[in-house]
Amino acid sequence: DTEVTQTPKHLVMGMTNKKSLKCEQHMGHRAMYWYKQKAKKPPELMFVYSYEKLSINESVPSRFSPECPNSSLLNLHLHALQPEDSALYLCASSQGDRVSYEQYFGPGTRLTVT
Amino acid sequence: AQSVTQLDSHVSVSEGTPVLLRCNYSSSYSPSLFWYVQHPNKGLQLLLKYTSAATLVKGINGFEAEFKKSETSFHLTKPSAHMSDAAEYFCVVRGKWGQNFVFGPGTRLSVLP
Numbered sequence: 510d511t512e513v514t515q516t517p518k519h520l521v522m523g524m525t526n527k528k529s530l531k532c533e534q535h536m537g538h539r540a541m542y543w544y545k546q547k548a549k550k551p552p553e554l555m556f557v558y559s560y561e562k563l564s565i566n567e568s569v570p571s572r573f574s575p576e577c578p579n580s581s582l583l584n585l586h587l588h589a590l591q592p593e594d595s596a597l598y599l600c601a602s603s604q605g606d607r608v609s610y611e612q613y614f615g616p617g618t619r620l621t622v623t
Numbered sequence: 624a625q626s627v628t629q630l631d632s633h634v635s636v637s638e639g640t641p642v643l644l645r646c647n648y649s650s651s652y653s654p655s656l657f658w659y660v661q662h663p664n665k666g667l668q669l670l671l672k673y674t675s676a677a678t679l680v681k682g683i684n685g686f687e688a689e690f691k692k693s694e695t696s697f698h699l700t701k702p703s704a705h706m707s708d709a710a711e712y713f714c715v716v717r718g719k720w721g722q723n724f725v726f727g728p729g730t731r732l733s734v735l736p
Contacts, residue, residue, distance in 0.1 A: 513666075515666075542723075549729075550728075550729075551713055551726035551727065551728060551729055552667070552726060554723055554724070557723060565723065597664075599666055599667070601667075608652075608653075608654070608655045608674070608717050608718065609655050609672075609674035609675075611657055611669050611672050612669075612724060613669070614659075614666040614667040614668070615666050616665055616666040617664075617665070617666050619664070
């Protein structure tokens with residue numbers, strides 16, 4: 510099974526709401542990633558978890574808060590977002606940090622902030 | 624430092640004709656290189672990868688790519704385009720342990736009937 514699942518598929522939230530995005534993989538991968546993708550642009554890395562520890566935070570605003578409860582799950586908690594945060598949020602996983610390891614991507618959550 | 628250039632932002636081909644999507648990279652280390660495809664409103668799917676083994680890499684759906692170190696290129700080809708190949712294609716480089724993926728800007732492939 511080479512699947513990464515993400516829920517929900519679509520999310521509309523107001524600027525004062527709190528919501529969470531969820532990502533799950535059952536491939537035994539030890540690295541998990543959050544990306545943000547705007548229309549007609551490549552994905553931008555937000556966070557990396559390696560062996561359930563946050564290893565990279567690409568200067569993401571604190572209104573985005575990642576969490577890795579276990580090696581299969583990755584959450585992204587959202588609070589007080591801005592309209593410019595509307596985007597496709599992609600989760601990915603890989604076996605680990607080795608150069609040769611590819612990333613497997615989920616289908617994404619389409620987020621709209623009103 | 625690493626970077627990826629995809630020379631064409633948009634490529635248009637007729638169904639049944641060959642596809643060529645160009646990618647050049649810069650890396651201080653022996654890189655791993657990947658091609659991903661993204662259909663509209665979908666996630667990214669791995670087409671193929673190069674990791675210092677054979678320089679001609681075969682992927683899914685009839686795609687191939689050749690790693691040319693002297694030209695720092697990793698161009699993606701397919702002998703005969705299909706309508707379902709219309710999508711966005713990303714070339715990605717990873718050059719050092721722990722360094723993350725560096726994406727190219729993407730090439731949008733259109734396939735005309």
